[in-house]
Amino acid sequence: MSGLNFRRLVAVARKEFIHVLRDPRALGIAIVLPMIMLMIFGYALTMDLDRVPLAVWDQSRTPQSRELVSRFEGSRYFSVVARPGSYGEVEDTLARGQTMMALVLPVEFGRRVASGRKVQVQVLTDGSDANTTTLAISYADAIVRNYSQEILVEKARQLTGRPPALPLDLRFRAWFNTDMESRIFIVPGLIAVIMMLIAALLTSLTVAREWETGTMEQLISTPLRGSELILGKLAPYFAIGMVDMLLSVLAGRFLFDVPIRGSLLLLFGVSAVYLVGALSLGILISAKAKTQLLASQFAFVATFLPAFLLSGFMFDIGNMPRALQVVTYLIPARYFVAFLRGLYLKGTGLAQLWPECLLMVAFGALMLLAAVRTFKKRLA
Amino acid sequence: METVRTQALTRRFGELVALEQLTLAVEEGEIFGLVGPDGAGKTTTMRLLTGILEPSSGEAWVDGLHAVRDAEAIKDRIGYMAQRFGLYPDLTVQENIDFYAELYDVPKAGRSERLERLLAFSNLTPFRRRLAGNLSGGMKQKLGLACALIHTPRVLFLDEPTNGVDPVSRRDFWRILYQLQQERVTIFVSTAYLDEAERCNRIGLLHQGRLMACDTVDGVKGLLKGALLEVQCESPRRAAVLLRAGKVGSVALFGDRVHVLADDADRGRAAVEAILRTEGLACHAVDVIEPTLEDIFTSALPSGAA
Numbered sequence: 122m123s124g125l126n127f128r129r130l131v132a133v134a135r136k137e138f139i140h141v142l143r144d145p146r147a148l149g150i151a152i153v154l155p156m157i158m159l160m161i162f163g164y165a166l167t168m169d170l171d172r173v174p175l176a177v178w179d180q181s182r183t184p185q186s187r188e189l190v191s192r193f194e195g196s197r198y199f200s201v202v203a204r205p206g207s208y209g210e211v212e213d214t215l216a217r218g219q220t221m222m223a224l225v226l227p228v229e230f231g232r233r234v235a236s237g238r239k240v241q242v243q244v245l246t247d248g249s250d251a252n253t254t255t256l257a258i259s260y261a262d263a264i265v266r267n268y269s270q271e272i273l274v275e276k277a278r279q280l281t282g283r284p285p286a287l288p289l290d291l292r293f294r295a296w297f298n299t300d301m302e303s304r305i306f307i308v309p310g311l312i313a314v315i316m317m318l319i320a321a322l323l324t325s326l327t328v329a330r331e332w333e334t335g336t337m338e339q340l341i342s343t344p345l346r347g348s349e350l351i352l353g354k355l356a357p358y359f360a361i362g363m364v365d366m367l368l369s370v371l372a373g374r375f376l377f378d379v380p381i382r383g384s385l386l387l388l389f390g391v392s393a394v395y396l397v398g399a400l401s402l403g404i405l406i407s408a409k410a411k412t413q414l415l416a417s418q419f420a421f422v423a424t425f426l427p428a429f430l431l432s433g434f435m436f437d438i439g440n441m442p443r444a445l446q447v448v449t450y451l452i453p454a455r456y457f458v459a460f461l462r463g464l465y466l467k468g469t470g471l472a473q474l475w476p477e478c479l480l481m482v483a484f485g486a487l488m489l490l491a492a493v494r495t496f497k498k499r500l501a
Numbered sequence: 502m503e504t505v506r507t508q509a510l511t512r513r514f515g516e517l518v519a520l521e522q523l524t525l526a527v528e529e530g531e532i533f534g535l536v537g538p539d540g541a542g543k544t545t546t547m548r549l550l551t552g553i554l555e556p557s558s559g560e561a562w563v564d565g566l567h568a569v570r571d572a573e574a575i576k577d578r579i580g581y582m583a584q585r586f587g588l589y590p591d592l593t594v595q596e597n598i599d600f601y602a603e604l605y606d607v608p609k610a611g612r613s614e615r616l617e618r619l620l621a622f623s624n625l626t627p628f629r630r631r632l633a634g635n636l637s638g639g640m641k642q643k644l645g646l647a648c649a650l651i652h653t654p655r656v657l658f659l660d661e662p663t664n665g666v667d668p669v670s671r672r673d674f675w676r677i678l679y680q681l682q683q684e685r686v687t688i689f690v691s692t693a694y695l696d697e698a699e700r701c702n703r704i705g706l707l708h709q710g711r712l713m714a715c716d717t718v719d720g721v722k723g724l725l726k727g728a729l730l731e732v733q734c735e736s737p738r739r740a741a742v743l744l745r746a747g748k749v750g751s752v753a754l755f756g757d758r759v760h761v762l763a764d765d766a767d768r769g770r771a772a773v774e775a776i777l778r779t780e781g782l783a784c785h786a787v788d789v790i791e792p793t794l795e796d797i798f799t800s801a802l803p804s805g806a807a
Contacts, residue, residue, distance in 0.1 A: 132603030136589065136596075143591045331587075339587025342551045343604045344576045498573075500554045 125352075129345050133353025137327065141357055151323055151361045152368070155315045159372050162311050163304060170256045172200040176214045176223040178207075183231020189242070189268050193224060198260040215247050222246045222257055237276055297466040308379045309461035310434035312369045316392070317399050317428040317454045318421070319365055323358045324403030325410075325420035328496070332411040338500065347496035355400050355489075362396040363389070373465075382468030388461075391478055394485045395457050399424065401488035408496050428454035453484040503562075504529045504656055504687040505550060510559035512545050519545040521710045522559065527689060527703075532682055534701030535691040536794070542710040543691035544584055547660045550689065551581045564655050577605070580649035584660040588645060590634025594625055597633050598648055605652035619647040622677060639670025646677060657681065659690040663697060675700055695794040706797070714797075722792050725800065728766035731790045732759040732773055735783040747776040753799040760790075762800045 141147050175193060179186050193199045203220055205211045214220040225243040233240040244261050246254050270287075277285040298305045331337035340350065366389065373379045381388065403420055410416035429435060431445070432454035438446055449455050456477040463469040463477075471478060505527040512520045520542040527533040535543050548554035550561055552572030561568035566575045588597055598616060607615070620626040623643035628636065633644060642662055649657060663671045675697075678688055690701065698704050698718070705715040714721050727750065734740050741759045745752040749772045750763040763769025770787045777784045 126606065128606060129604055132600055136592065136600050139592055139596065140589070334587075335583060335585035336587035336589060338548075338553065338583040338585070339581070340604075341553050342576060342579070342581040342583070343601065344573065344606065345604045498553065500548055 124346075125348055126344075126346070130349045130353045130356075133345070133350055134356035137354050138357040140327075141361065147326075151319070151358075152365065154322075155319045155365045155369060156372065158315050158318075159308075159311060159369055162315075163308055163372075163377055166307055166311070170198060170253060170260070173198060173222055173253075173257045173260070174202045174220040175199045176203040176205050176211055176220040177201050178205050178211055178223065178225045179230075180228045181226050181230035181232075183235075185231040185234040186226045189226065189230075189265070190224070192264050192268060193261075196260065196264060198257070211245060215245065218247070220247075221253070222261065224261070234272060237272075304377050305379050305466065306462065307434075308373045308377050309465040310432070310458045312366075312373065313395075313432065313454050313457040313461050314425070314428045314434050315369065316362065316366060316396065316457070318425040320358070320362050320396055320399035321403035321406065321420040321424040322417060323361060324354065324400045325407045325416040326413050327354050327358070328404055328407035329410050329413045329416040333413055341498040341500070347498060348493045351401075351404055351489075351493045351496055354404065355397070358400050358403075359393075359396060362400060363393065366392045366396070379465060381465055383464030384470060387470060388464055391457075391460055391481060394478075395453065395481050398453055398481065398485035398488045401485070401492040404492040405488065405495055408492065424454075427452045431455070432458045434458050453481060456480045456484075502529045503527065504531075505533070505561075505563055505689055507550070507561040508559055510546070510549060510561050511557050512542075512549060512554065513557045518710050520549070523712055525705055525712060525715050527687060529687050530682060530685040531703060532678060532688045532690065532701045534698045534704040535689070535707055536693075536695065536698040536704050537691075537707035538693060538798075540709075541707040543693075543707055544660055545710075546707070547581070547583075547658050547689075547691060551579060551658050552576060577652075578655045579658060580652070580654035580656070581658045582642075582645045582649045582660060582662055584664065588633045588641060588648070591632060593630050593632055594620075594636070594644055595629040597644060598651055601648040602651045607652050615651065615653070619650060622680070623647050624673065637670075639666045639673070642666055642670065642674060643677070646674070650681070654686065656687045656689065659688065661691055661693060663692070663694070671697070695798065698794050704794075718794065721794070721797060725762065725792045725797055727762050727764045728769060728789050729792045729796055730761045730763055730766065730769055730773065731755075731786075731788050732761060732777075733757070733785040733787075734759070734777055735785075739780075740777060740782055743776055743780055743782075744773060747772070749773055749776065751800040753796070755795070760796055760799070762796070 141151065177190050177193070179190055190201070194201050199222075203210075203214045205214055205223070208225075211223045211225065215223060223245040225245065227241065227243075230240050230242075242265055244258065246258060248254050274284055328337075331340065370381070370388070374381060402424065406420050406423065407416045410419055431438075431441075431449045431452045433449065434454070438449050438455070441449070460474050460477045460481070463474050503526045505525075507523050507525055510520060510523040511518070523542075523546060535546060537543055545554065549556050550563055550568060552563075552568050552575045555569060563575050564578050566578070568575065589600070592600065595616075598619065602612060602616070617626075620629060623640075623646060625640065625644060625647065628640065633641065636644060646659075646662065649659075663674055666674065678690070681688060692698055701718065703715070703717050704721060706713040706721060714724055716724070732740065732744075737754060737757050737759050741752055741754045744759060744761060749769060750761050752762075753760045761769060761773060763772070766789050773787055774784055
């Protein structure tokens with residue numbers, strides 16, 4: 122495999138560039154698809170819980186009950202959308218999906234609160250989506266607890282003439298994502314997933330197409346070497362991949378308002394390494410599959426699903442079963458997700474992220490070597 | 502000097518024997534035609550000789566180099582035009598040729614003259630900026646040839662180069678091949694067209710993976726024993742059936758004529774006339790004719806018969 126001929130490599134790269142530039146569809150996939158994915162996932166995949174649709178059945182109709190309801194109305198987490206007048210109506214709004222939660226205040230609510238006696242507040246929830254329900258209940262709990270505490274404080278003040286000091290006072294501050302907005306967490310991971318998929322899809326077609334149209338038979342009858350062909354084919358897609366990366370970073374910064382705390386140089390340097398790995402994986406798939414349809418389908422399944430589900434992007438790796446956790450070490454996107462989140466959110470550099478970077482270099486080198494080695498200048 | 506030589510070259514694909522014990526030799530500067538119907542093993546032979554397919558057994562040498570051991574070295578010296586030629590439809594005529602020139606590492610010096618000559622040679626000069634995908638079938642084949650010739654190969658392998666090309670373009674194509682022959686380029690061409698085979702210096706008849714004959718065109722024709730009769734009569738289709746049933750010899754229908762290969766001209770003619778008379782078919786003429794390659798095929802190749 123020695124004696125790489127640079128002229129032949131450049132000739133292949135130039136030819137591939139022409140293919141891409143003269144095929145608007147290919148260019149569309151290369152540039153538009155990652156942007157569309159970033160939009161869809163970036164906007165849809167928000168894990169923040171906002172404006173839970175709430176039904177309120179206030180049977181008490183007193184200043185006390187209205188005060189509690191107004192606290193729900195004032196919260197950004199709830200939005201009162203229905204005022205049922207019976208349990209039948211409450212059930213109806215939940216069953217139709219019009220609301221996710223119902224707050225029921227008993228007739229004696231105002232009276233008992235005023236007289237300082239204990240009263241029960243009922244919250245009914247649609248438990249179909251366990252995660253969201255748990256979150257919504259904790260928000261409701263916080264509002265009710267807060268109100269309850271204020272009543273207690275007021276009572277103590279009336280008795281002693283001064284407000285009591287609470288024994289514990291929780292003060293928290295979230296680091297790195299101060300406003301705790303999930304998009305700041307999601308967008309960097311999303312970039313890793315998209316880059317993996319796009320890169321593998323881009324190259325998965327290129328070798329298979331030559332087998333399919335018969336041009337490969339011609340190519341292997343020339344002195345062109347496998348390494349020259351593979352590297353030549355990688356070159357233009359590497360350029361496109363870096364443009365995609367740049368667009369994704371720009372969209373993240375200016376569309377989703379995700380700040381970048383780490384070094385831009387490191388960001389693009391490591392992205393380049395990761396890209397080489399993902400592009401080579403696509404070539405590897407393409408060289409094995411030999412038909413475009415099979416290659417693109419396989420590239421999708423082999424890159425998107427693991428990158429989406431097992432990289433820690435969607436689901437926390439720490440919460441996975443042990444066996445699945447082991448598998449995630451084989452998913453290169455795992456390291457890129459960790460790297461991008463570290464760099465974006467915490468501004469960490471090589472000092473902390475070197476293991477991830479090293480593994481990505483290994484992935485890139487291994488895939489490139491495998492792609493070059495797999496390609497055989499033989500039919501059948 | 503022998504430019505192409507094979508020794509018991511065999512290639513199997515699982516159970517199927519695509520090429521069996523092929524032994525032949527092609528001299529330098531010769532136009533050698535590998536002739537046979539589809540599935541005879543022509544493409545397999547081409548692929549084995551160009552070093553892109555490995556033989557199951559047997560050996561081959563091209564320009565003195567071993568087809569397996571020196572496969573990569575061979576590739577510098579040959580030009581190959583596969584059956585589905587590897588043109589890129591989204592590249593222009595010139596871009597396609599330039600691409601192959603780079604792959605063969607053709608020196609920059611003198612390259613543009615060679616390019617101009619090839620374009621002129623194949624009448625493609627006015628179309629140099631046209632996308633290859635927009636060329637006609639005949640022009641595509643000529644472009645394919647130009648790409649295969651850009652590095653001045655010693656041996657040219659052409660796999661059914663004029664398949665599906667109109668007669669005028671085919672004639673042009675052969676004119677180019679004759680010019681190349683003048684430059685001592687050895688041309689190894691495969692074809693299923695028998696009229697085209699007649700243009701070769703020597704031919705090899707390939708059938709079901711076996712070489713049935715290998716000689717000059719006249720030599721191969723001489724292999725036909727007996728006399729070939731051309732019968733012009735009423736309802737030739739029915740006549741052919743009757744003659745075949747009457748066992749006068751090997752019978753084949755050629756358009757509105759019936760060819761009969763008889764052991765002896767006179768006895769054969771008498772037998773043919775007798776059968777037609779008995780069946781009440783008017784017989785216009787029975788002439789002894791020179792055999793064409795098609796006659797060789799239809800009489801020599803049992804399953805290839807019309």
